[in-house]
Amino acid sequence: MKGIIFVKLNQFVDELWGEEFWDALLQEATLPSEGIYTSVATYDDEELFTLVGLIMLKQGLSAQQAQFAFGQWMFKELLLAAPPEAHKFTDVFEFLYGVQAVIHVEVKKLNPEAILPEFEFIQETDNSLTFHYISPRHMCYFCEGIIQGLAAHTGQTVSVEQPECVHEGGERCVMKVTKVG
Amino acid sequence: MAKSREELETRIAVLERKVEREKKARVMSEQHLEHHSRAVYEANQSLQASLAMAKKKQAELEFLRQTSGDVSSDISLQELISNTVELTGQFFSVECGLFIVTKDGEALDSQEDNIWRAPNQWVTDTEFFEQAVKFLPLHQQECLSMWLVSAIDDESSQAMSGFKWIVFVNFALLGDKIAWLAFFSRAEFIDEEALSVLGTAREHLLSGINRRVTDVNIRKRTVELQDTVNRLEQAKRQLIQSEKMASLGQLAAGVAHEINNPVGFIRSNLEMLEEYLQDYQTLHESMLRHIETAGQLDAQHYKELCDNIDLAYIQQDAKDLLGSNLEGLERVKEIVENLRTFSHSGDGKLERINLGVCIEGALKIAWNALKYEHIVENQIPNDLPEVLGNIGQLQQVFVNLFVNAAYAMDAGGTLTLKAHVTPDALLVEVRDTGCGMDRKTLDQLFTPFFTTKPVGVGTGLGLSVSYAILESHNVLTQVSSTVGKGTLFSLSFPLLDG
Ligand code: HEM
Ligand SMILES: Nc1ncnc2c1ncn2[C@@H]1O[C@H](COP(=O)(O)OP(=O)(O)OP(=O)(O)O)[C@@H](O)[C@H]1O
Ligand SMILES: [Mg+2]
Numbered sequence: 001m002k003g004i005i006f007v008k009l010n011q012f013v014d015e016l017w018g019e020e021f022w023d024a025l026l027q028e029a030t031l032p033s034e035g036i037y038t039s040v041a042t043y044d045d046e047e048l049f050t051l052v053g054l055i056m057l058k059q060g061l062s063a064q065q066a067q068f069a070f071g072q073w074m075f076k077e078l079l080l081a082a083p084p085e086a087h088k089f090t091d092v093f094e095f096l097y098g099v100q101a102v103i104h105v106e107v108k109k110l111n112p113e114a115i116l117p118e119f120e121f122i123q124e125t126d127n128s129l130t131f132h133y134i135s136p137r138h139m140c141y142f143c144e145g146i147i148q149g150l151a152a153h154t155g156q157t158v159s160v161e162q163p164e165c166v167h168e169g170g171e172r173c174v175m176k177v178t179k180v181g
Numbered sequence: 182m183a184k185s186r187e188e189l190e191t192r193i194a195v196l197e198r199k200v201e202r203e204k205k206a207r208v209m210s211e212q213h214l215e216h217h218s219r220a221v222y223e224a225n226q227s228l229q230a231s232l233a234m235a236k237k238k239q240a241e242l243e244f245l246r247q248t249s250g251d252v253s254s255d256i257s258l259q260e261l262i263s264n265t266v267e268l269t270g271q272f273f274s275v276e277c278g279l280f281i282v283t284k285d286g287e288a289l290d291s292q293e294d295n296i297w298r299a300p301n302q303w304v305t306d307t308e309f310f311e312q313a314v315k316f317l318p319l320h321q322q323e324c325l326s327m328w329l330v331s332a333i334d335d336e337s338s339q340a341m342s343g344f345k346w347i348v349f350v351n352f353a354l355l356g357d358k359i360a361w362l363a364f365f366s367r368a369e370f371i372d373e374e375a376l377s378v379l380g381t382a383r384e385h386l387l388s389g390i391n392r393r394v395t396d397v398n399i400r401k402r403t404v405e406l407q408d409t410v411n412r413l414e415q416a417k418r419q420l421i422q423s424e425k426m427a428s429l430g431q432l433a434a435g436v437a438h439e440i441n442n443p444v445g446f447i448r449s450n451l452e453m454l455e456e457y458l459q460d461y462q463t464l465h466e467s468m469l470r471h472i473e474t475a476g477q478l479d480a481q482h483y484k485e486l487c488d489n490i491d492l493a494y495i496q497q498d499a500k501d502l503l504g505s506n507l508e509g510l511e512r513v514k515e516i517v518e519n520l521r522t523f524s525h526s527g528d529g530k531l532e533r534i535n536l537g538v539c540i541e542g543a544l545k546i547a548w549n550a551l552k553y554e555h556i557v558e559n560q561i562p563n564d565l566p567e568v569l570g571n572i573g574q575l576q577q578v579f580v581n582l583f584v585n586a587a588y589a590m591d592a593g594g595t596l597t598l599k600a601h602v603t604p605d606a607l608l609v610e611v612r613d614t615g616c617g618m619d620r621k622t623l624d625q626l627f628t629p630f631f632t633t634k635p636v637g638v639g640t641g642l643g644l645s646v647s648y649a650i651l652e653s654h655n656v657l658t659q660v661s662s663t664v665g666k667g668t669l670f671s672l673s674f675p676l677l678d679g
Contacts, residue, residue, distance in 0.1 A: 036205045
């Protein structure tokens with residue numbers, strides 16, 4: 001996982017629970033990186049899962065709640081790092097297509113070692129978009145959170161459900177985004 | 182609300198760790214940045230190198246493309262070579278190039294504009310030229326198999342000063358001539374790779390030169406061939422004429438006989454008529470004498486006198502003799518006329534002719550060979566359509582066929598002539614019941630000088646000449662023959678349009 005995710009997680013934790021909490025997480029986790037994160041480096045995915053696992057434990061949150069919150073907060077930060085193309089989208093659905101077609105592609109170009117999720121679009125109606133989220137990391141809750149953060153950015157209201165989810169015994173994760181109101 | 186000391190200490194410890202992490206992160210980032218910059222620099226370096234390499238390769242390719250393009254184009258040898266000098270000079274980035282042609286080690290023709298100077302211009306520079314050729318082994322007759330490089334020493338003349346290298350090659354041209362290409366470089370080092378590209382270009386050029394040299398040879402050979410064809414054509418015309426003369430000679434005896442015959446009987450008829458005239462004279466004199474003595478001549482006596490000389494017979498016979506003489510003269514006139522058409526056939530112009538008439542004439546000429554032992558069945562209808570032909574030449578053909586047939590039927594036989602119109606031709610058949618021919622003879626039938634006749638009798642030209650004539654009439658000739666049975670010549674004349 002790219003260092004930016006860790007740097008942002010650090011920032012997220014600092015904002016929410018304070019520097020002491022982050023320090024405590026690192027003290028307890030004893031990570032190979034010793035918690036020295038820079039956005040340009042790449043770190044083992046396990047470190048992220050360890051940190052998130054500790055947050056859940058200490059704050060009494062479910063995996064869903066923790067990843068969702070981080071994702072939701074994360075979107076505006078990702079947007080800052082996004083290629084210029086990302087700013088021309090004004091609609092959640094358009095943006096989601098754009099992530100698959102342009103944004104993640106550009107990210108991959110700049111960071112060849114990044115592993116980015118694939119979106120396989122299944123169905124679109126006037127107010128709903130259904131796609132298959134494909135990633136070895138299975139961070140579908142994080143994804144849900146990002147989508148909510150995205151909706152806040154475009155000023156739309158959406159609901160995100162997962163008709164299928166690997167964490168619910170499904171074969172795959174399917175995200176259904178519905179515009180509300 | 183003041184924090185407890187313990188709390189403060191904890192806070193300080195947290196912050197210290199944080200600062201420590203930040204410091205390390207910073208060092209890491211810087212290292213990363215450094216590493217990254219180095220990677221970028223190296224990537225850039227290698228990019229530039231490959232760009233330069235790509236440009237060089239492109240230049241090489243472009244050079245080879247242009248030179249090989251020239252080679253396969255239609256420009257002349259001279260142009261090809263001067264283009265090559267220009268392209269090579271530019272590709273090789275030299276200041277100066279040179280092109281000369283030598284024979285026996287000496288430079289040929291004018292030495293004007295034979296020096297190429299960058300960027301691209303041909304100039305005359307006698308001094309440079311004289312100095313430059315000293316570096317070429319012009320006396321050597323063998324052609325080089327690759328570009329040679331030799332160093333130019335410093336002590337050489339003013340004209341050559343500054344030049345470090347000469348790179349040269351030569352090619353064989355037609356007529357023991359040798360073309361030399363030389364390039365003069367001021368560079369410290371010669372680019373090995375460029376030399377190998379020049380090697381490839383040399384091979385292209387060589388094949389281009391060879392092709393042009395071959396072209397020149399082929400053109401020369403074509404001219405020679407055309408010449409031969411023309412001479413053959415002329416020889417053929419002469420052959421036709423001389424064969425005709427030969428057949429004329431052969432025919433002359435027959436023709437003489439043919440003419441002699443009527444001349445003979447005309448002569449004896451005239452002698453007879455002279456005698457009859459004498460008889461009239463006698464009659465006249467007896468009548469005069471009788472009138473002088475008796476003073477008159479009665480009918481009784483006149484009849485007696487007439488009977489004495491058999492006047493009634495004389496009158497009848499003289500009439501017959503005159504008729505026969507006229508006939509004889511007509512015959513002579515006819516023969517002479519036919520001989521004239523036969524011999525006046527030189528121009529070979531084709532006109533609408535009637536083959537029946539033509540064959541009739543040929544029969545008359547060949548008559549002497551046929552009339553005694555042979556039956557001639559001329560079944561050619563009178564109403565044949567006209568064809569395009571030269572009557573004299575075709576008569577020559579038929580005379581030859583008839584004479585050949587007569588010769589083949591030395592113990593007598595029948596010569597049958599037929600003609601009929603098929604959908605696409607006028608078919609004339611000449612059939613004899615002679616000795617026929619075996620395969621071997623048939624195969625050589627139309628070969629000039631092929632004859633089975635004894636030496637001095639046949640020329641063996643008859644059918645070869647006839648064949649040439651028939652070909653020029655677009656006549657299809659077919660022969661079928663059975664030994665001991667006879668021979669059939671079928672001639673298909675093309676029909677006139679419409
Ligand atoms: C706004 C522009 C965006 C940028 C610049 C961006 C960039 C990135 C980067 C750098 C990563 C880390 C990949 C790695 O380190 O292997 C990532 C992961 C991810 N992104 Fe985005 N992203 C953007 C928008 C989105 C949006 C709108 C979605 C949601 C639909 C999304 C879904 C994800 C998910 C779920 C991951 C986690 C990795 C995984 O699932 O395998 N991203 N993105
Ligand atoms: N009608 C024929 N029957 C049998 N043999 C023939 C006949 N016509 C031609 N030949 C053979 O073909 C040979 C060549 O004929 P061609 O007319 O060319 O020459 P030639 O008759 O021998 O000589 P020339 O015509 O000069 O007197 C003859 O010698 C003869 O052997
Ligand atoms: Mg003959």
